[in-house]
Amino acid sequence: MYPSVNEGESQSEPSRDVRTGLDPGNLSQAVCDYLYYFQGRHPATASRNDFYLSTAYAVRDRLFQRGVQSLDALLHRPEGRTVAYLSAEFLMGPQLAANLVNLGIYDAMREALWRMDVRLEDLIEHEVEPGLGNGGLGRLAACYLDSLATLEIPAIGYGIRYEFGIFSQQIREGWQVELTDKWLHLGYPWELARPERAVSVRYGGYTEPYTDEQGRYRVRWIPAEIVKGVPHDTPILGYRVKTCNLLRLWRAEAVHSFDLAAFNVGDYSRAVEEQVTTETISKVLYPNDASPQGKALRLKQQYFFVACAIEDMLRAHLRFGGRPETFHKRWAAQLNDTHPAVAVPELMRLLLDDHGLEWDDAWDVTQKTFGYTNHTLLPEALETWPIDLFGALLPRHLEIVFEINRRLCDGIRRVYPGDEDRVRRMSLVEEQGRRSLRMANLACVGSHAINGVAALHTELLKSQVLSDWVAMSPERFCNVTNGVTPRRFVLASNPALSRLVTETIGDHWPARLEALRGLEPHAEDPAFRKRWRDVKRENKQQLAAVIKERTGISVDPESLFDIQVKRIHEYKRQHLNVLHILTLYRRLKENPGLDMVPRTFVFGGKAAPGYHVAKLIIKLITATGDLVNDDPDVRGRLKVVFFPNFSVKAGQAIYPAADVSEQISTAGQEASGTGNMKFSLNGALTIGTLDGANIEIREEVGPENFFLFGLTADEVRAAKASGYNPRAVYEQNQELRAVVDLIGSGGLGGDPGLFRSVLDGLLWHDPFMVLADYQAYVDCQERVAALWRDPEAWARMSILNVARMGKFSSDRSIRDYCERVWHVGPLGAPTEGAP
Ligand code: 4GP
Structure with a gap:
């Protein structure tokens, strides 16, 4: 007979044994079992990778043993607020040591492996990290996941499971050479694929108006392409707590991976064509200087993970009787820079077209759901999308964006009558040159909270890049200084x-x-x-x-x-x-x-x-x-x-x-x-x-x-305004001149022309005030x-x-987000200011 649910929790939990025990004896037995039954190896013949994978599986068991209840609750909770951290990048770093630390079994595992003549340090060294980010922004997202779990705030990180992450760098003859990063090639033991939770993502096609049964004007989107998003979950256990959150990364798959008809007539490449094209969506992480040719694919990527995430969130919300109108009570979603900003029209689309909300109600839910974090003032990083490209890929979203913009511009005109310059600056559409969509403005208009990542940065955002937005709604701005996980x-x-x-x-x-x-x-x-x-x-x-x-x-x-x-x-x-x-x-x-x-x-x-x-x-x-x-x-x-x-x-x-x-x-x-x-x-x-x-x-x-x-920063601006002349600095500083001349005369590397572009940049422009x-x-x-x-x-x-x-623990940063942006407390309890 199966024990009934009421017979006490202990019976529904696995016993502490080889799967869950924390002492070195249990741990080494667990590793042995995985070697034997998962890797098909005896310790004496096992490779380092066999040991690494088996140790990782043994650790993963213990993550689940602690976290499975909170993981269940995460997606199956009827109430409370969950944070959704939407980010195109998660630079997670190696998982083994960090998980051992959070579980508190680092020393026990080292002892367990030692008994088998294996050094834990060697396995840690062997581990390949998923480089699914370019730098600071992606690593910050990873630190925040660690802190969210540690503070027991229910949270899911949503992103893309790139098959190839940031390139691996070799130095040959002193130059950087980029090689493909194959982080998956020896197996990645920390994730679980959940194909049964796949969602459909649509692209292209056209829209058409229709009248619903109540006689209301509605729009439907007839897409040209449908792609499947398959979630891959990595458990994120907090430090010495039982809260386990999720990193849910989506992989693109073809709806029909194989065209049997084409195969049967001998057209082998067409038989897998759909699969190949679709899978490019999650194939590779974009370097942050991508070329225009790749732009369409990057937009496809952004919409891909955002559509998967919002669908996943809405599905969880509705499953427990939540109504579309109360979506924001269940989810606080953070836009990690503008890459996920298309979430704003996507949520609007779902609420308007699929759930029949009126515009004002849908807009209210949307704004209460999103917060936007800006990570850079560099002008080249402020994303824009050509309108024609955006419209071809997301025709319904473009209509919604235009309507958001119409209302935005009307609002500006009401507050600042006659100030057409301001309207032009704040508009979601850049009209100069090739018409394009300004993603930072879209993120601003769709969010109830906007923040920079350090005090000075927030001040500069407020006084320069986003000053018009501050003038319209100062209450939406706050600063959250970054932090890192200790x-x-x-x-x-x-x-x-x-x-x-x-x-x-x-x-x-x-x-x-x-x-x-x-x-x-x-x-x-x-x-x-x-x-x-x-x-x-x-x-x-x-x-x-x-x-x-x-x-x-x-x-x-x-x-x-x-x-x-x-x-x-x-x-x-x-x-x-x-x-x-x-x-x-x-x-x-x-x-x-x-x-x-x-x-x-x-x-x-x-x-x-x-x-x-x-x-x-x-x-x-x-x-x-x-x-x-x-x-x-x-x-x-x-x-x-x-x-x-x-x-x-x-x-x-x-x-x-x-x-x-x-x-x-x-x-x-x-x-x-x-x-x-x-x-x-x-x-x-x-x-x-x-x-x-x-x-x-x-x-x-x-x-x-x-x-x-x-x-x-003020002095930099003043110096530039008054005609900063780097050449004069060079002329007047003898030591500096000698060093610059050393580089320019071939003293480094023998070729006097080699560094010309660097030196010319310094001597004639020096936009970064090096001299x-x-x-x-x-x-x-x-x-x-x-x-x-x-x-x-x-x-x-x-x-x-x-x-x-x-102050610089990411725990403090997360507490600041909870208080200033998300209004959520431990275990998802809404706090003061919650919508
Ligand atoms: C980086 C910023 O350059 C860095 O100053 C900041 O600490 C980090 O974000 C996290 O906020 N930006 C990026 C990027 O990585 O891709 O824009």
Whole structure:
């Protein structure tokens, strides 16, 4: 007989055994079982991949054992609010170590594997990460999923299961070479495909009006193409809680994958044609500089995951008796930048056409559902779609967008009669040149809350890019400063530091990062400082070994590790860093006996494949390494390393080993930065401008513990307005001139023309004020070197940096979103301000 539901929960839960037990004995038995029954291998003959997969399955069992109830509730809950995080990118990073940490079984698993003569660290190293994002925006989404689960807020991340993620980067002869990323080729054990929950997505065709039974005017969409979206779920367990959320990524499949009729008449390629065309939709992650030819596919991708997500959400809502009019009471949906902005007309379409709501009611639901986060002020990143392209792919959506726009423009005219300039600026349609749809404006009009990702960024959004929107509805704007998860970026990646911190202040800090304040008094304790330095040395030794293995370059762990890892972009100014290195190099050449602090400069990051100057900057860095690394006059005092294929995994090895964190973007350009937080949390001191979250980091750690240099955002603007002349800066600064001339004369790489486009850019335009900030940067680096000569003072400052970084936990960011945007509390309870 089956036990009845009422007979108590214990009977409906599996027993704690090989599938769920947490001690090393259970864990090693579980891994063995998976080796045997899933991989068909005996431990003695199993490969590293067999061990990795079996360990992952054993961990996944334990995720489900903890989380299955909350997972069930997530989609089958009649009430409460769930957060839907809509994002074209999720840069999740490797899963094994992070899941072990969140489950609290890292050490137990290490012991379990040890019993089988396997090192957990080797399996962690073996793991291939899903690179389903370009950079900060995608990694932020992943940190937020971790925090949502940890804070027990029901949430689903919705995105695309790209078959190929961000390219894998090799350095050949100093140049970036892009290779296809095959993250799935050895199997991905963390996800479950759920084909039974597939949804249909429509494209193209035309619309036609009709009159319904009540005599009302309605519109129906007759699509030309239908594609199936199949969800693939990855469980996201919070840190030491039982709440498990979902990352639900959609894969595109053909409705009919095989045309038997075509096959039977011998037309083999036509037999699979539909399948091939359809599957390109989720084939590859777009680099963020994509060419126009790819644009149609990118729009298809955006609509694809948004349509799947909204359908999934609506289906869950209706299944439990929810009505279309109350959709917003069940879901708070966040638009992670404008990529999912087509969700606004999509929800309107479903509510109007499929559920018969009146316009005003549908609009009310839509606006209450969505919030919009902007991640960049770069003009080239503000998305627009040609109207003809949009209309061909989504004819019904275009009609809805036009109607939203008509009402928007009428509203503006009512508030600002006669101000046609304002109407033109705020319109959803750009009329100049090829008519196009402005996605940021669409996201703004459709959202009840709009935010930037750091205080300065939100201020600049409000005063510049979105100032018209602020004037119309200031109450919709707020700031939510980014954060990062301390579980992955400290606990999992810096075990030595974590042990020391836990021994000193207890083990609450990963879930309550403000507790790090407890470290402050220890900054004055010489014995503690020594242990702090020992941890850093150990981390640097480990990184030095990895650098040797990846690049062949030997670096001295006793030297100052000065690190800049992030996307390669002119606004991030890796070339300013290079100018400083060459300045030091020239000083050594002129005076080989100079007493100089030995430094290892590490760079890492990918350049967008079509961004010529960024790729040239990589070559500039590697050429600088070639010049200085083996120069006998340098005597090992300068080393320059380009760490290939920077990724989440690489970052986890790099952040813990940094002494100095380079956050040197032109003020006003970096929306927030999150690498700055990861470095500082691991005890690096920041050299940086007043940009993005640097400003708030400096406020928190104290200006005396931060190396500040450079123009402010206002000064940058003023300098440009008054005719900034980089050539004059070059003429007047002798050291700068010598360094620029060294590059321009073929001193790097032998070909004087090689870096011409970089140098011409600097000397004639310099839009990112590299030359303007050069002297301030070099001077600031002198202060860094001076402090390095006092290891006690350095360690004190490093401890204070960590102690005061509590604000930058992504848990705090999520609490801010809950309070300011979503109005939702633990377990989905609506909070004050909920619609
Ligand atoms: C990035 C911003 O450049 C970075 O400053 C910010 O920290 C991050 O988003 C998260 O908010 N933007 C992107 C992008 O990654 O693709 O626009």
